[in-house]
Amino acid sequence: MAFTRATGKHRRPSRTARTTRNIAGIAGLAATGVVASVASPALAATAPASPQDAGLAHAVVLGDELADHVAAQADAQQAVAEVAAAREKAEDEAKKQAEEAKRRAQEAKEKADKEREAKARAARDEERKRLNAFVAPVTGSYVSTAYKASSGLWSSGSHTGIDFHAATGTPVHAVGAGTVVEAGAGGAYGNNIVIKMHDGTYTQYGHMSSLGVSVGQSVTPGQQIGLSGATGNVTGPHLHFEARTGPDYGSDIDPIAYLRSHGVNV
Incomplete structure (x- = not known):
C-alpha cells in the first residue's frame, strides 16, 4: 500500500x-x-x-x-x-x-x-x-547471286540459296542463336555448317575455307563460326547461305524473306 x-x-x-x-x-x-x-x-x-x-x-x-x-x-x-x-x-x-x-x-x-x-x-x-536478334552472315557485304537464279551450275537447275560477296578468309557469322547440327565436308557445298535455329528453322553456310565450330555447339547471334572460301562447286570465293525448314537439301525457303522477317536489312 x-x-x-x-x-x-x-x-x-x-x-x-x-x-x-x-x-x-x-x-x-x-x-x-x-x-x-x-x-x-x-x-x-x-x-x-x-x-x-x-x-x-x-x-x-x-x-x-x-x-x-x-x-x-x-x-x-x-x-x-x-x-x-x-x-x-x-x-x-x-x-x-x-x-x-x-x-x-x-x-x-x-x-x-x-x-x-x-x-x-x-x-x-x-x-x-x-538471343532473338538476327544479323547478316557477312558484315558489310551484298547479295551477288539471288535466290532461285537459273543456271546449269546447280544440279537442281536453280539456286537454292543466296551468295554473299566475300573474299577468302572473310569472317562468317551465325545469323541467330542455335545449335550446330552439321560441320564438315558437304559435297558440292564444300566445307559447310548447318545450324538449327531457336525458332526451329535451319541455316546453312557453304564453301567455307575453315570452320570454327563443331556439332552440338551452341552459337549466339553474330558469333563467328568460320571463314569464307571457295571449297566445293564454285567459280570463285563467296559465302553460300541457305534458310531451310529442315536440315537437309531440298527444304530451302527464300533466304532474303527469311532474314528480312527477322529484321536484317539485305
Missing part, C-alpha cells in the same frame, strides 16, 4: 514544531479539568509537569514519530515508483527505437531486393533480346 503526502508549503510540520504546539495546546485543556491551567509563560516554564502532562506529551511524541516513519515510508515508496516509471519509460523508448530501426532496415532490404530484381529482369530481357 502506497502512502502519499503533500509537499511544498503544505508539507507536514517537523516533529519539533508539532510537539511544541501540541504541548502548548495542553494548557488550553485546563478548563476541562484534564490538566491544570497555566497562568503565564513563566509559570508554565517553571511549574513541574503533572503526570497527565507528561503522558499526553509522550503520546504526542510517539504519534509524531509514527507519522514521520509513515511519511518516510511513503517517500521511499514514491521514489521507488518514480525510478520504476523512469525505467519503464526508457525501456518503452528503446523498444520504439528498435522497432523503428527494424522497420527502416526492412524497408531498405525490400527496396534493395526490388532494385536487384529490376536489374536482373532488365538483364534477362536484354539477353533474350540479344
Whole structure:
C-alpha cells in the first residue's frame, strides 16, 4: 500500500514544531479539568509537569514519530515508483527505437531486393533480346547471286540459296542463336555448317575455307563460326547461305524473306 503526502508549503510540520504546539495546546485543556491551567509563560516554564502532562506529551511524541516513519515510508515508496516509471519509460523508448530501426532496415532490404530484381529482369530481357536478334552472315557485304537464279551450275537447275560477296578468309557469322547440327565436308557445298535455329528453322553456310565450330555447339547471334572460301562447286570465293525448314537439301525457303522477317536489312 502506497502512502502519499503533500509537499511544498503544505508539507507536514517537523516533529519539533508539532510537539511544541501540541504541548502548548495542553494548557488550553485546563478548563476541562484534564490538566491544570497555566497562568503565564513563566509559570508554565517553571511549574513541574503533572503526570497527565507528561503522558499526553509522550503520546504526542510517539504519534509524531509514527507519522514521520509513515511519511518516510511513503517517500521511499514514491521514489521507488518514480525510478520504476523512469525505467519503464526508457525501456518503452528503446523498444520504439528498435522497432523503428527494424522497420527502416526492412524497408531498405525490400527496396534493395526490388532494385536487384529490376536489374536482373532488365538483364534477362536484354539477353533474350540479344538471343532473338538476327544479323547478316557477312558484315558489310551484298547479295551477288539471288535466290532461285537459273543456271546449269546447280544440279537442281536453280539456286537454292543466296551468295554473299566475300573474299577468302572473310569472317562468317551465325545469323541467330542455335545449335550446330552439321560441320564438315558437304559435297558440292564444300566445307559447310548447318545450324538449327531457336525458332526451329535451319541455316546453312557453304564453301567455307575453315570452320570454327563443331556439332552440338551452341552459337549466339553474330558469333563467328568460320571463314569464307571457295571449297566445293564454285567459280570463285563467296559465302553460300541457305534458310531451310529442315536440315537437309531440298527444304530451302527464300533466304532474303527469311532474314528480312527477322529484321536484317539485305
